Structure formats: C-alpha cells, structure tokens
Amino acid sequence: MKLIILQEKLKKGINFIERISSRSLTLPILNNVLISTEKNFLNLATTDLEIGIRWWGLTKIEKQGKTTVPARLLSGFINLLPNKKIDLETKNNDLFLSCENHQTQIKGISADEFPIIPKIEEGETISINSKDLCKGINQIVDIAVPSITKPEISGLLFFLEGKQITLVATDSFRLGEKKIFLKKKPSSQKEISIIIPQKAAKEITNIFSEVDKELKIYFSPNQIMFELGMEETPHPEIQLISRLIEGEYPNYQEIIPKKNTTQIILEKDDFLNQIKSASLFSGKVNEVKVKVDPKKKEIEIFSQNPEVGEYKSSVPGKIKGEACEVSFNHRFLMDGLTSIRSAEVSFELNKDSGPGVLKPIGDESYVYVVMPIKGS
Amino acid sequence: MKLIILQEKLKKGINFIERISSRSLTLPILNNVLISTEKNFLNLATTDLEIGIRWWGLTKIEKQGKTTVPARLLSGFINLLPNKKIDLETKNNDLFLSCENHQTQIKGISADEFPIIPKIEEGETISINSKDLCKGINQIVDIAVPSITKPEISGLLFFLEGKQITLVATDSFRLGEKKIFLKKKPSSQKEISIIIPQKAAKEITNIFSEVDKELKIYFSPNQIMFELGMEETPHPEIQLISRLIEGEYPNYQEIIPKKNTTQIILEKDDFLNQIKSASLFSGKVNEVKVKVDPKKKEIEIFSQNPEVGEYKSSVPGKIKGEACEVSFNHRFLMDGLTSIRSAEVSFELNKDSGPGVLKPIGDESYVYVVMPIKGS
Numbered sequence A, B: 001m002k003l004i005i006l007q008e009k010l011k012k013g014i015n016f017i018e019r020i021s022s023r024s025l026t027l028p029i030l031n032n033v034l035i036s037t038e039k040n041f042l043n044l045a046t047t048d049l050e051i052g053i054r055w056w057g058l059t060k061i062e063k064q065g066k067t068t069v070p071a072r073l074l075s076g077f078i079n080l081l082p083n084k085k086i087d088l089e090t091k092n093n094d095l096f097l098s099c100e101n102h103q104t105q106i107k108g109i110s111a112d113e114f115p116i117i118p119k120i121e122e123g124e125t126i127s128i129n130s131k132d133l134c135k136g137i138n139q140i141v142d143i144a145v146p147s148i149t150k151p152e153i154s155g156l157l158f159f160l161e162g163k164q165i166t167l168v169a170t171d172s173f174r175l176g177e178k179k180i181f182l183k184k185k186p187s188s189q190k191e192i193s194i195i196i197p198q199k200a201a202k203e204i205t206n207i208f209s210e211v212d213k214e215l216k217i218y219f220s221p222n223q224i225m226f227e228l229g230m231e232e233t234p235h236p237e238i239q240l241i242s243r244l245i246e247g248e249y250p251n252y253q254e255i256i257p258k259k260n261t262t263q264i265i266l267e268k269d270d271f272l273n274q275i276k277s278a279s280l281f282s283g284k285v286n287e288v289k290v291k292v293d294p295k296k297k298e299i300e301i302f303s304q305n306p307e308v309g310e311y312k313s314s315v316p317g318k319i320k321g322e323a324c325e326v327s328f329n330h331r332f333l334m335d336g337l338t339s340i341r342s343a344e345v346s347f348e349l350n351k352d353s354g355p356g357v358l359k360p361i362g363d364e365s366y367v368y369v370v371m372p373i374k375g376s
Helices: A007-018 A071-080 A130-143 A198-208 A268-279 A330-338 B007-018 B071-080 B130-143 B198-208 B268-279 B330-338
Strands: A002-006 A032-038 A041-047 A051-058 A060-063 A066-070 A085-091 A094-099 A102-106 A125-129 A155-161 A164-170 A174-181 A192-197 A214-219 A223-229 A236-243 A262-267 A287-292 A298-305 A309-321 A324-329 A344-349 A356-360 A366-370 B002-006 B032-038 B041-047 B051-058 B060-063 B066-070 B085-091 B094-099 B102-106 B125-129 B155-161 B164-170 B174-181 B192-197 B214-219 B223-229 B236-243 B262-267 B287-292 B298-305 B309-321 B324-329 B344-349 B356-360 B366-370
Touching: A002 A007, A007 A032, A007 A041, A007 A051, A007 A071, A007 A085, A032 A071, A051 A198, A066 A071, A066 A094, A071 A102, A071 B268, A102 B268, A125 A130, A130 A155, A130 A164, A130 A174, A130 A198, A130 A214, A155 A198, A174 A330, A192 A198, A192 A236, A198 A223, A198 A236, A262 A268, A268 A287, A268 A298, A268 A309, A268 A330, A268 A344, A268 B071, A268 B102, A287 A330, A324 A330, A330 A356, A330 A366, B002 B007, B007 B032, B007 B041, B007 B051, B007 B071, B007 B085, B032 B071, B051 B198, B066 B071, B066 B094, B071 B102, B125 B130, B130 B155, B130 B164, B130 B174, B130 B198, B130 B214, B155 B198, B174 B330, B192 B198, B192 B236, B198 B223, B198 B236, B262 B268, B268 B287, B268 B298, B268 B309, B268 B330, B268 B344, B287 B330, B324 B330, B330 B356, B330 B366
Parallel strands: none
Antiparallel strands: A002 A060, A002 A085, A032 A041, A032 A066, A041 A051, A051 A236, A085 A094, A094 A102, A102 B309, A125 A214, A155 A164, A155 A192, A164 A174, A174 A366, A214 A223, A223 A236, A262 A309, A262 A344, A287 A298, A287 A324, A298 A309, A309 B102, A344 A356, A356 A366, B002 B060, B002 B085, B032 B041, B032 B066, B041 B051, B051 B236, B085 B094, B094 B102, B125 B214, B155 B164, B155 B192, B164 B174, B174 B366, B214 B223, B223 B236, B262 B309, B262 B344, B287 B298, B287 B324, B298 B309, B344 B356, B356 B366
C-alpha cells in the first residue's frame, strides 16, 4: 500500500473510528485499526466484536494494500502532525508514515487476522435526520443498565411503525419513552421491533450528533447499520454496524400511567435546583418527599437524614387534583428533569404510592416515568 | 449565634476554606468548618492539622456564638441558594439556615472539639504580589514528590535573601529554580530558609492566584502564614497557615551546571510537539534521544520501542558548541517545556551524559535542570 492523504482528512477519519478500538489483552488485534484501500478510497475500520465502524476518505492511492496498526497510537500521532500531506506506505505489515520532518515506522499485524465486520446489503431501510436521532437517544440512553437476568433492558427498544420511531429505555425504577417522526415513509410498511445495545446507542450519538444530515438505517435480523453518505460522491463516508440484543422487550406500556390523580405545572430549573438542595440532606435510599396540597400554589419538598440534618422548601406551581405525599429517589427525579429541555414541566402523580410522570410542556414526544419509594 | 449574611458573600468565604477540609474517618471534626463570630465579623475556618485556613466577612451579627458543621455539605448547599439574605442561627450545636423558601437544619459538633489553628503574631514579615508568588509556585510545585527517606524534597525550598525569594523543587531527577523579586525590603535583613509542604504551596495558588494584591507573609520557627487584607477595613480577609518541613534542603546549587558544552535556541512549542510525538514511540524508561550536530541547523529527535515502532524527526534551532547525543525521559522534558512561558527556549547540554538545562529566553529568573538517562 502506498498513498498520500492530507493530515486533516486522516485525522477526521481516525477520530471517528478510534473510540471503538478496545484495549483487549486476550485479542490484541482488536486494539488495531484496519487500514486498507478500495479503488481510490482509503478505508479505516475498528471493531470490538459487538460494534464495527468503517470510514472512507477519497485520496490519491499509488498502490493498493492493507495492514493493521494500534488505533490509539496512530490517532495520537496523527493528531500531533501539522496539516500537511502525509505519505503512507506499508512494508510487510509495518506502516511507514512521513509528514514534513516527521518520519515513523509503526509495527503492524497482518490484516488477515482482523475480524470480519458484517455488511447489510438487503432488507428494510429508513432515512432519518442525524440530529433528531441523536437528540432522542441522548434523552434516554443513560437510563438503560447492564443486566444479566434481564438482558433486554441492557439495550434501547427501537420500534418502527409507519413514519414513527419509538425509543424506550428502563432500569425498572424509571423509564423514558421518546417518539421521533420520519419525513419519508420507510421502504415497506412492516413493523420493526429491535433492541440496540446501550454502547452502540452511545457511539451513534458520539459519531453522528455533530452532523446535521440524513442518516440511512439498514435492518437485518441480527444487525443494524447506520450510514452517512459522503458529500462529493454517493459512496458512504461512515458506517456503524451493531449486533442486536436478542429477546423481547418488556411490555413497557403497562408501566406508563394512562391518567393521574394530581397534576402540577412547575418551572423546571427551579424544581431541579430544589431537588438538588434536598438531595444533600437525604438518607441512604436517596429519599426526597414531595407534598402536594391543591389548596396551595406551591408544592413542598422535604428530606432528612438523622446524621446530617433536614431540609424543607417549596416550589411555586399550578396544582390540579388531589392532595398527596410521595417519596422519590432524588437521583431519578434529577435525571428525568435534566433530560427535559422545556422551561416548564408537567409533574403528574398517582396518589401516595403510584408512579410519577414528568413531561415537557409543549412537547408530546417525551415521557419519563419514575417509581416512588414505598412504605416511607 | 444569630446573624444575617448575603449568599454571595458566604459562598465566597466557604469556597475559599472548603477545599482544605478533609474526609477524615478517624477525626470527623476535620470534615467540619468552624463557624464563629468575632465582633461584627463572621469567621469560617478549616484545618487538616497541617494547613489551616481562616476567612472573615463583615456582616450583621445579632448574637455572638460558634459551632462546627460538615464543610462540604454547607458549601454544596450554599452554592445552590439564590443570591439573597441568609439567616444563620445556632441551637445547641446545630446550624439553622433559612433563605427565601429554603429552610434547613444541619447537625453540628461542638466548636470546643475543633483543633486550635495557630496564629503568628510576631517575627519577620514580608509583602509580595499574590500573582507573582502564585505564578512562581506554579512553575515548580509539581516537581516535588512525597519522600519518606528524604522528607525535605516533599516540599518547596523558600529562601529569602534581601529583596529576593528563591523557590526550589526537585524529585532528584529534575529541579526547578524560580527567583521572585520583592518591591519592598523585608522588615529585617536576616536570611530565611524554610521548606513549605507541597500541599500548602498548591493551596496558596488555589486561593490567591485569582487576586492581584499584596500578600503579607509571616514567619515563625515552625510555621508560615499568608495573609490577604480586606478591601474595606485593615482586618485580614484570608489567612493560610502551614506547618513547615523540618530539616535542611539539599545543596541544590551543586546540581545546576555552571556552564555547558552545547547550547541550542529552539521554538518552544515546536520542540514540545516533537517530544510529544516521540513519546508515543518510546520504551519502558520513557527514553527520547536528542542528537546535536553544530554543523546542522536543526537537532534530531529519535525514539524507538521494539513492540511499537520507531520515530525520527528534527527541530530547527541555533546551535553553538560541541556535537552530542543525550537521552532524556520525555515526561521530564515535557514538564520543563510546559513550565516555560517564553516563545523561545535555551536548551543547554553537557556532553553525552551531563544534565540538560532549559531556560526561557529573555527571563533570567527561571532554570529547569533535567538529568539524562545514562548508558543508553
């Protein structure tokens, strides 16, 4: 392999794919980036066996070839070079780079040892705005938790029905549901219900949230692929492919209350700030109590810890419905409020022991459900 | 105790003193801040038994008194409050705070259990600009290392002679020496040579680097105190008092080479960048080789690691003196270059195995000495 590429272009490519390279001691090839040429494209690829990322850059190829070198070393080195032309050449499996007065030789491992990253070439495809998708994922992705007994909730439900995608995550103490609407109808009318691993969902937002373009999503029975096209040609620039989590996602809709006994409209930042203050005085189960009296124009917040002291405050709000007193884990309430972007929030309660619901005012696409702490 | 204070003022005070409170399990009182009144001043104090910090704020005191409460809890809480009046009151040892709709009770421990922070009221004093002192400390403070066999080098030498302060730190692999000049002569002409613990030196920069005022330094045989005055009155606003490290600082001047066999003038950022690149390819002892040939207009930089690969580059420079080849630990070279603020640096070598010296061009007040890696 022999080629010339601008530092800026190579830096962009390596920074996209570098993150996924693992620090595997048992399988050192996973630390490496696969560098190969395809006609007049340089291709970089990394994988952790669950997720694979490929990047292509149009450049001047003098001689086709391929090798693999440590991804973090290459990335660290490329990032320090000036934005000039870089000569890349392979000899045996080693990579020789020269750029102005810098010359380096990086020990490589044969490309034949690099695991095959699957491709999806047939099946359902849809097109979605990358920013819409990434914003939606970001609202719920941190709710999911690794679980051995319930592997389904280690991932995000991705449910496609007509022009609507529903994303769901839960850790069984709280649940987030986000709806995203497609501009174009998918290629077929079939419903698709899959579970995407949390790590893959996070990588999608890391890679695609900076661009504001249409992403193509390809579905296969065991894999999902997200693809961004190049500006200058119809060739893909980045592909992220992930295996799916097998199994059926819990019937989460049962958990979202259909109605409420009390509804409060609050200023989000004010409410969040008071929960933060109250959290300093809460006990071992992170308990913060919310007391609502529809005769008042504010809700009361309490917390106490026999070792630390106690806290009491109030937040002005518009209250409808019944009086109630409910305790929540302050961390779960704060997470829910942080995931909401509107200035006002609707906080819906169901008597003293039913789940609480947070919804942004003026945005029907997002719901956050939080279980109360019972018996307090 | 009963008083009223503005949130902004109390926040400023608590943020100054909070950092030094430890998380001591054996002596829980050290986690606490001592809150007391002195005439019309509120006084906050924390200590870790090595360093003590006191802050005073002029305010409206209704009733004198004192108590101690957990410093981090108080600070976390005060920081979240709005900038309004806070009512502070003690009952038994507990602290009751109320601010707008927030009310809290914080469990306290009797002020009688709080360790006495010593005062220095007599002895030598000098006056120094806080920014000059903090900048000087920052250039060398990270060089010092905790050492049980040589406790002296766990601290910074502070040597006062006439109008000149010399600060020195070393870990026996490298050494930094910084001279600071006083505007006013000290109260007596006695030389003072003391060793300040590294942690105290770091706290000085944390606390005083944001202000650009005259600091008073008080000396006693076992303690040093740094004091910042209040704007509105002659009363002190902040005092940091630290114990000193006993013993005699090593005769470091022997280590600083009086002459050199080779001198190179280099662009600092260019040199630093090349050492960073070379560091990626260096081996287990962090070795980077510098090769100088006075016939050339550049120095060469090499590194290699049989497992990773090798690196070669050059940096343009003005060379005087003999040819030589010296290996250094890249981390020590980078630390030295980072501590220098001038655009150009003088890099002085002493044959193939003598120490290297880095000096900023146009600034005689700073010297950084780095030992070579021998036998390579």
